[in-house]
Amino acid sequence: MPTRHPLRLAIVTTMLAFTVPASANPDPSDWQSVVAQAEDQTVYWNAWGGDTRTNRYIDWVAKQMQAQYDVEVEHVKLDDTGSAVARVLAEKQAGNNDDGSIDLIWINGENFAAMRESDLLFGPFAESLPHFALTNATDNPEVVTDFTLPTEGYESPWGKAQITFYYDSAQTETPPQDMQALLAWTKDNPGQFSYPRIPDFTGSTFLKQALIELTDQEKALYQPVSESDFEAVTEPLWAYLDALHPHLWRSGRAFPDSGPNLRTLMSDGEISLAFSFYPTDAAVAVMEYELPESVRSYVLEGGTLGNVHFVAIPYNSPHKAGAMVLANFLLSPEAQAQKQSLAMWGDRSVLDIEQLDAETQTLFEQGDRHPSELPADALSNTLPEPHPSWMTALQNAWLERYGVN
Amino acid sequence: MLRLAPALIIALLVLPVGAGLMMVLLPAFGYLPTLGGHGASLAPWQMLFDQPGLGRSVMVSFASGLVSTAVALVIVVLFLAASRGTWLDRGIRRLVSPLLAIPHAAIAFGFAFLIAPSGLVARLISPSLTGWERPLDTLIINDPWGFSLMAGLVLKEVPFLLLMSLAALPQLAPERRLMLARSLGYSPTIGWLKTVCPSLYPLIRLPVYAVIAYATSVVDMALILGPNLPPTLSVSILSWFNDPDISQRFMASAAAVLQLGVTVAALLCWWLLEQLIRSLTRYWLINGSRQRGEIILRLVGRSALLFSSITALAALVGLGLFSLAGFWRFPEVLPQMLTLDHWQRSGPMLATPLINTALIGLVSTALATALVLATLENEHRQHIQPKRALWLLYLPLLVPQIAFLFGLIVAVESLGIRPQLGLVIAGHLLFVLPYVYLSLAETYRRLDPRWLKVARSLGVSRSAAFWRVRLPLLLAPLLTAFAVGLAVSIGQYLPTQLLGAGRVTTVTTEAVALASGSNRRLIGVWALVQAGLPLIGFILALGLPRLLGTHRRDLAT
Numbered sequence: 001m002p003t004r005h006p007l008r009l010a011i012v013t014t015m016l017a018f019t020v021p022a023s024a025n026p027d028p029s030d031w032q033s034v035v036a037q038a039e040d041q042t043v044y045w046n047a048w049g050g051d052t053r054t055n056r057y058i059d060w061v062a063k064q065m066q067a068q069y070d071v072e073v074e075h076v077k078l079d080d081t082g083s084a085v086a087r088v089l090a091e092k093q094a095g096n097n098d099d100g101s102i103d104l105i106w107i108n109g110e111n112f113a114a115m116r117e118s119d120l121l122f123g124p125f126a127e128s129l130p131h132f133a134l135t136n137a138t139d140n141p142e143v144v145t146d147f148t149l150p151t152e153g154y155e156s157p158w159g160k161a162q163i164t165f166y167y168d169s170a171q172t173e174t175p176p177q178d179m180q181a182l183l184a185w186t187k188d189n190p191g192q193f194s195y196p197r198i199p200d201f202t203g204s205t206f207l208k209q210a211l212i213e214l215t216d217q218e219k220a221l222y223q224p225v226s227e228s229d230f231e232a233v234t235e236p237l238w239a240y241l242d243a244l245h246p247h248l249w250r251s252g253r254a255f256p257d258s259g260p261n262l263r264t265l266m267s268d269g270e271i272s273l274a275f276s277f278y279p280t281d282a283a284v285a286v287m288e289y290e291l292p293e294s295v296r297s298y299v300l301e302g303g304t305l306g307n308v309h310f311v312a313i314p315y316n317s318p319h320k321a322g323a324m325v326l327a328n329f330l331l332s333p334e335a336q337a338q339k340q341s342l343a344m345w346g347d348r349s350v351l352d353i354e355q356l357d358a359e360t361q362t363l364f365e366q367g368d369r370h371p372s373e374l375p376a377d378a379l380s381n382t383l384p385e386p387h388p389s390w391m392t393a394l395q396n397a398w399l400e401r402y403g404v405n
Numbered sequence: 406m407l408r409l410a411p412a413l414i415i416a417l418l419v420l421p422v423g424a425g426l427m428m429v430l431l432p433a434f435g436y437l438p439t440l441g442g443h444g445a446s447l448a449p450w451q452m453l454f455d456q457p458g459l460g461r462s463v464m465v466s467f468a469s470g471l472v473s474t475a476v477a478l479v480i481v482v483l484f485l486a487a488s489r490g491t492w493l494d495r496g497i498r499r500l501v502s503p504l505l506a507i508p509h510a511a512i513a514f515g516f517a518f519l520i521a522p523s524g525l526v527a528r529l530i531s532p533s534l535t536g537w538e539r540p541l542d543t544l545i546i547n548d549p550w551g552f553s554l555m556a557g558l559v560l561k562e563v564p565f566l567l568l569m570s571l572a573a574l575p576q577l578a579p580e581r582r583l584m585l586a587r588s589l590g591y592s593p594t595i596g597w598l599k600t601v602c603p604s605l606y607p608l609i610r611l612p613v614y615a616v617i618a619y620a621t622s623v624v625d626m627a628l629i630l631g632p633n634l635p636p637t638l639s640v641s642i643l644s645w646f647n648d649p650d651i652s653q654r655f656m657a658s659a660a661a662v663l664q665l666g667v668t669v670a671a672l673l674c675w676w677l678l679e680q681l682i683r684s685l686t687r688y689w690l691i692n693g694s695r696q697r698g699e700i701i702l703r704l705v706g707r708s709a710l711l712f713s714s715i716t717a718l719a720a721l722v723g724l725g726l727f728s729l730a731g732f733w734r735f736p737e738v739l740p741q742m743l744t745l746d747h748w749q750r751s752g753p754m755l756a757t758p759l760i761n762t763a764l765i766g767l768v769s770t771a772l773a774t775a776l777v778l779a780t781l782e783n784e785h786r787q788h789i790q791p792k793r794a795l796w797l798l799y800l801p802l803l804v805p806q807i808a809f810l811f812g813l814i815v816a817v818e819s820l821g822i823r824p825q826l827g828l829v830i831a832g833h834l835l836f837v838l839p840y841v842y843l844s845l846a847e848t849y850r851r852l853d854p855r856w857l858k859v860a861r862s863l864g865v866s867r868s869a870a871f872w873r874v875r876l877p878l879l880l881a882p883l884l885t886a887f888a889v890g891l892a893v894s895i896g897q898y899l900p901t902q903l904l905g906a907g908r909v910t911t912v913t914t915e916a917v918a919l920a921s922g923s924n925r926r927l928i929g930v931w932a933l934v935q936a937g938l939p940l941i942g943f944i945l946a947l948g949l950p951r952l953l954g955t956h957r958r959d960l961a962t
Contacts, residue, residue, distance in 0.1 A: 044906075044907075044908060046907060048918075048921070049915075049918035049919065049921075049922075050918055050919060050920070050921035050922025050923070051922045051924075052750065052919075052922070052924065052927060055754075074908065076906070076907035076908055077907065077910065077914070077915065077918040078907060078918065079917050079918045079920070079921040080644075080647045080921065082644075082646075082647030082648055082649055083646075083647045083902070083907075084907075085647070085649065085651065086646055086647055086654075086811075087814075087906060089439065089440075089651055089654070090811070090814045090815050090818060091818055092439050093437065093438075093439040093815050093818075094814075094815050094816075094817075094818030094819040095818075095819065096818050096821075099823065101823065101824050101906035101908065102906070109649075110649035110650070111649040113649070114649045114650055114651050117651075118439070118440065118651055190542070191542035197633050197634070199644065199648070249542065250542060250543075250544045251542070253544050253549070253634070254544055254547040254548075254632075254633055254634060255633060255634070257628070257633060258921065258923060260921070260922045260923035260924070261923045263923065264923045264924075264925060267734070267925075268521070268523035268540065268734065268735055269523060269539060269540060269734045269735040270522065270523050270539075270540050270542075270735075288746075288924075288926075289730065289731045289732045289733075289744070289746075289926070290732075290924065290926070291732075292732060292734065392650055399456075399457050399458075400457050402634070403457040403458050403634060403635055404457050404458035404461060404634060404635055405549055405634040
């Protein structure tokens with residue numbers, strides 16, 4: 001600021017002194033002061049609350065944060081992540097720019113893209129977190145890319161998910177290994193497979209999985225939809241679904257409403273092949289009496305879609321320092337190892353475990369593999385997520401075709 | 406002070422609904438500066454009408470409101486006509502309050518498990534009678550025309566309409582009317598229908614309208630039982646408001662306005678039906694036919710309500726079994742093993758939500774009861790007829806929640822009020838107050854004024870007469886109204902979640918969050934806790950008068 005008039009400077013500085021503390025954003029590069037500022041803050045963490053394992057883990061995290069940093073973590077249990085986005089938007093609409101009700105959101109993909117586009121996120125902060133280096137982002141670009149979009153430090157990686165199929169080995173000996181085999185299998189086993197109704201996240205991911213395998217223009221999927229011929233790229237997908245739907249559960253006249261709902265159908269014995277975004281889903285469901293012990297997990301031969309999920313801080317969070325300390329703790333080897341253990345959650349780590357020192361690596365060693373769990377090496381074949389615009393376009397096209405029965 | 410009560414009540418209820426509606430109307434016509442909407446535009450409506458299946462969504466919402474209400478009303482009226490004084494009558498009267506207390510979502514989950522192809526009924530008869538080793542692949546729940554949704558709604562509406570009728574009946578002196586009709590040779594059921602029913606209906610008309618409005622816009626039951634290709638309008642609205650693509654909010658707002666239109670259209674249609682039925686039955690009422698139809702009406706009247714009550718109870722039993730179940734697959738009638746695991750794991754998480762639920766319920770119901778009593782006492786002291794403006798009381802029940810709650814958030818935020826417990830309590834008051842008023846007003850007005858005259862002639866002041874004569878005489882209905890209010894508060898999901906920003910957790914918000922994970926065993930645990938809480942309220946409501954009133958016999962009931 002040019003200082004032509006000392007008095008004016010004095011006035012401006014005084015005004016700043018009054019306004020700044022209310023809206024001061026902590027500087028992520030000065031970590032000591034972030035930790036100091038975080039002390040005694042209460043962080044409202046909005047995260048989907050439909051799963052006891054996730055809830056159990058977040059509960060553990062809250063206890064650690066209290067003990068190690070004097071930060072209180074409150075888990076705000078959502079039934080839909082979109083409602084947190086809607087909340088921040090309503091606050092912005094009402095002009096509440098520095099005292100929002102959300103400090104951290106569990107988020108990825110479409111919701112991230114939407115929040116970034118409307119400037120609803122605080123950042124960049126993620127790459128300044130001390131533990132971020134452990135992810136070795138140079139060799140693992142998926143921790144800084146969300147549905148092809150660079151995260152640019154506006155969200156911090158938390159865990160890894162990948163589509164994993166599971167089946168009842170007592171009813172099916174050879175489960176289908178690719179999309180064509182899946183079609184043949186459903187013809188032989190009518191009514192025993194389904195996917196969640198669009199626009200559910202898991203259902204939409206199934207569409208993308210099928211599209212990647214069926215189309216001959218795979219490259220187009222990693223650009224915005226507007227840059228390619230949507231009709232031509234997706235034509236094989238619709239032909240496939242037209243053939244598949246009559247053999248689905250309820251002949252495709254209704255669809256389960258969510259990924260977890262697929263598991264319930266399996267549990268009731270209505271279907272005998274299903275899939276989940278959590279590789280350990282089937283094993284944990286067996287441990288919690290939801291699925292029979294004969295359930296086995298696998299990944300399709302050509303690989304399946306996988307992605308990293310993140311946490312982000314809304315632009316109007318009043319406790320950004322606390323939220324950053326929490327995001328950093330979530331990246332600690334201690335927290336990542338706990339998350340990965342089957343007894344806690346079973347969500348895979350985003351850290352580059354090979355790069356950790358030998359002693360820290362032992363934290364990640366698991367005991368015997370559960371028979372319903374995937375073999376450890378099965379997840380190496382991960383397909384990257386298409387551009388987020390494909391998800392929206394596919395959802396609209398699906399609803400147009402199959403949304404009314 | 407007292408004179409301000411009616412105005413205060415109306416302001417309390419009308420202002421938030423109005424502000425909320427305004428904040429939804431603006432984006433519906435393109436005004437939402439945060440998202441770059443600055444002018445008037447019909448684009449949101451264009452987008453809405455382009456949605457595949459919108460027509461069907463609207464149809465199902467409209468039809469489920471009318472059909473379920475009509476069926477529930479017929480069941481209740483025929484039951485009252487056919488079962489007066491029987492053991493069934495006494496039994497059902499005891500059952501009705503607890504049934505009212507079970508939250509909608511809990512009934513929906515239980516009912517879905519009952520009637521699904523892999524559900525409890527199919528398990529009972531399989532494979533021994535049917536030969537089904539695997540569940541049949543038939544579409545029962547989520548049927549395209551919403552029949553299972555309508556059936557689920559009927560289960561919840563019957564106890565409510567029955568309770569409202571039972572509260573209104575005594576002032577009609579039905580026994581005397583019936584005696585007269587009997588002496589003229591009318592058979593009991595026909596006699597009741599011709600002499601009592603036409604006077605009863607006007608008294609329960611408002612509750613009926615509230616039921617229609619609720620059923621056209623219900624979200625939680627429609628999510629579980631309703632069609633999904635396409636879903637009902639209210640379910641679509643919720644998913645559009647929560648869509649990651651934020652620009653959908655314009656269309657979502659337009660859809661919320663459309664929802665209001667659908668509800669108003671259903672109410673209008675019902676009103677027309679009322680007129681039609683009145684003119685159609687005019688001849689039947691006076692044609693002197695005394696016996697025709699008696700047997701069949703009596704049969705239907707006694708069995709239909711019994712059947713719906715048993716279904717609701719069976720739904721709860723199914724959930725209870727699941728909360729204790731180990732692995733339990735079709736076609737086993739009972740789980741392979743029983744375990745307390747699900748209860749134990751939920752145990753530590755129950756405390757805070759339970760305390761919040763009780764606190765919010767008790768405070769909002771106490772406030773509502775006090776306000777309602779003040780309004781009614783004012784009406785009595787000023788000798789005024791029930792004001793027409795009191796119709797506005799029912800605004801929060803008639804305007805679909807989903808049409809104004811999203812707007813209300815913006816309005817509240819603009820005033821600088823942050824989400825907190827107090828705001829949630831105020832939000833609950835919006836819905837608790839009208840229901841408390843509905844349950845109390847008629848009984849209050851019909852209390853024999855001579856009691857108070859006697860008290861005043863003995864030199865007691867007005868307020869002492871109120872506290873020492875009126876309230877003790879009204880203790881039982883007062884407690885019933887309190888219990889209804891409590892049940893309404895406990896069942897609220899959207900207001901709690903939206904006004905509390907999810908920070909204020911109740912048993913219901915936890916149950917809905919868990920329901921999105923579809924673990925039926927945990928859903929069973931939380932649904933039972935949810936149902937048990939208001940049940941405690943009702944047990945107190947029924948038991949307290951006996952405890953407190955041991956030296957006051959013959960209190961009004």
